[in-house]
Amino acid sequence: MSLGNAASVAEGMAQPDYGFFSKLTEDTIHGAGHQGVGGMYGVLSDIWASPGDPLFWLHHCNIDRSWWSWQSRNLTERLHDISGPITPFDHDNRLGGNVTLDFEVRTNSTINVNLPIRDLMDIGNDFLCYTYDFLY
DSSP states (O other), X not given: OOXXXXXXXXXXXXXXXXXXXXXXXXXIIIHHHHHHHHOTTSGGGOTXXXXXXXXXXXXXXXXXXXXXXXXXXXXXXXXXXOOSBSSTTOTTOSSOOBOOTTOEEEOOSTTOOEEEGGGTSOTTSTTXXXXXSOOO
């Protein structure tokens, strides 16, 4: 199976909730971007060093676009649909609980504030205020 082909994207878009969407895309199109461009020993495959590669940001913008594409298919429901482990890849929750809409995220923006995820779910809101011209 190819991890980053159009079929993987279509399968992700067909998922009924964020938990399924996230796990599937994490294992396919997200991972494929890191491995396919960076290779097994490249900077993009290194979880700590990959943000130092400019392609990391281009790749993650596209991952964000895929999430917005998925959300946009049922925006009313999916603006409130979040789940998954707090600790990356801890799907059996041995290291912590699950993310909720109240989970706080440090924005690392020029204003450096912590915001609950619920305030970041809509990219068109007053805080984020962006959109994509093309969706999947």
